[in-house]
Amino acid sequence: GDPDISESPLHPRRVSRRIMVGPVPVGGGAPISVQSMTNTPTRDVSATLRQIGELDQAGCDIVRVAVPTQDDADALPELVRRSPLPVIADIHFQSKYVFEAIDAGCAAVRVNPGNIRNFEKVGPQICQAATDAGISLRIGVNAGSLDKDIYERFGGPTPEALVASALKEAHMFEDVGFHDFKISVKHHDPVTTVQTYRLLASKGDWPLHLGVTEAGPAWQGTIKSCLAFGALLAEGIGDTIRVSLSAPPVEEVKVGCKILEYLGLRQRHFDIISCPSCGRSQVDVIQLAEAVTEGLKGITAPIRVAVMGCIVNGPGEAREADLGVASGNGKGQIFIKGKVIKTVPEDQIVETLLEEAQRIAGEMEAS
Numbered sequence: 001g002d003p004d005i006s007e008s009p010l011h012p013r014r015v016s017r018r019i020m021v022g023p024v025p026v027g028g029g030a031p032i033s034v035q036s037m038t039n040t041p042t043r044d045v046s047a048t049l050r051q052i053g054e055l056d057q058a059g060c061d062i063v064r065v066a067v068p069t070q071d072d073a074d075a076l077p078e079l080v081r082r083s084p085l086p087v088i089a090d091i092h093f094q095s096k097y098v099f100e101a102i103d104a105g106c107a108a109v110r111v112n113p114g115n116i117r118n119f120e121k122v123g124p125q126i127c128q129a130a131t132d133a134g135i136s137l138r139i140g141v142n143a144g145s146l147d148k149d150i151y152e153r154f155g156g157p158t159p160e161a162l163v164a165s166a167l168k169e170a171h172m173f174e175d176v177g178f179h180d181f182k183i184s185v186k187h188h189d190p191v192t193t194v195q196t197y198r199l200l201a202s203k204g205d206w207p208l209h210l211g212v213t214e215a216g217p218a219w220q221g222t223i224k225s226c227l228a229f230g231a232l233l234a235e236g237i238g239d240t241i242r243v244s245l246s247a248p249p250v251e252e253v254k255v256g257c258k259i260l261e262y263l264g265l266r267q268r269h270f271d272i273i274s275c276p277s278c279g280r281s282q283v284d285v286i287q288l289a290e291a292v293t294e295g296l297k298g299i300t301a302p303i304r305v306a307v308m309g310c311i312v313n314g315p316g317e318a319r320e321a322d323l324g325v326a327s328g329n330g331k332g333q334i335f336i337k338g339k340v341i342k343t344v345p346e347d348q349i350v351e352t353l354l355e356e357a358q359r360i361a362g363e364m365e366a367s
């Protein structure tokens with residue numbers, strides 16, 4: 001049967017309070033959502049909407065946009081109206097944009113109290129405006145923009161320092177009776193990230209937004225995010241995630257979705273199982289796996305396709321797959337659920353697999 005994606009198969013989820021980001025619930029046992037951030041100028045509404053459309057297609061639940069200038073703030077009403085995803089405005093330094101974002105109908109605003117001038121005075125006003133509009137906020141504490149006093153007290157952006165900063169800011173909101181916020185405490189190092197979120201998770205029931213900040217280009221950033229999110233989610237910590245990559249945002253969403261799928265926290269989509277190949281393989285498994293992955297990238301049905309380099313272990317190793325190929329002697333044995341249904345010449349393997357996969361996916365979608 002379908003997994004219960006609101007529960008982790010590895011560990012009970014940490015009990016957090018629930019907030020709403022537009023129609024998307026975050027925390028309180030809600031399915032873990034995937035976020036990303038556009039990298040187009042927000043004031044370029046059509047380019048930004050195009051990118052949001054791509055993120056939506058890839059499985060993104062919530063999108064964040066930067067609001068560094070007045071033109072960007074002015075673009076928010078139209079962007080919010082036309083976006084298929086709830087929009088979070090990301091605001092640094094200028095509190096007046098926070099109020100404009102709330103007026104524009106943004107689903108949430110991310111603020112970094114540490115770098116909003118005069119936050120002691122403006123903070124309560126922000127909370128009031130958010131309450132009146134029925135929207136949520138995110139406190140984002142970053143290692144790079146830590147409160148100076150806290151930095152000095154702890155001697156750097158340690159887990160304790162990041163959590164102390166988050167608590168200080170959380171209490172500022174709570175002292176004025178505002179509770180609809182989530183917290184992120186970001187660091188670029190996966191070990192520090194895990195330690196920090198663990199500590200924060202033990203201090204209260206805020207929903208937590210997981211992120212490894214400045215994680216690097218796609219390859220390194222993916223590994224760092226998988227490690228940190230994997231460890232935390234496996235302990236039940238985390239309510240919404242954002243993978244940060246120095247890569248097009250759609251790549252962040254793909255990685256985020258796959259992390260959740262592989263942890264049993266999101267319905268599985270298309271997946272490829274392929275052997276690493278070895279001295280026994282008689283075809284170029286790497287090329288074959290890539291061709292099949294490319295050919296099936298648009299498939300949304302939860303089909304598993306196996307590509308195995310030899311017939312010795314192929315079908316047996318991939319019995320869990322819906323469909324697969326095991327190659328040998330210039331031929332490919334096409335199998336379905338571990339049973340060989342036909343044998344085709346090597347140059348027809350890819351097209352046969354793609355045809356069969358489409359057929360099976362069509363059946364799955366119809367049922």
Ligand code: SF4
Nearest residue numbers: 275277278281309310
């Ligand atoms: Fe080697 Fe065959 Fe296993 Fe692939 S399936 S790794 S080729 S033994």
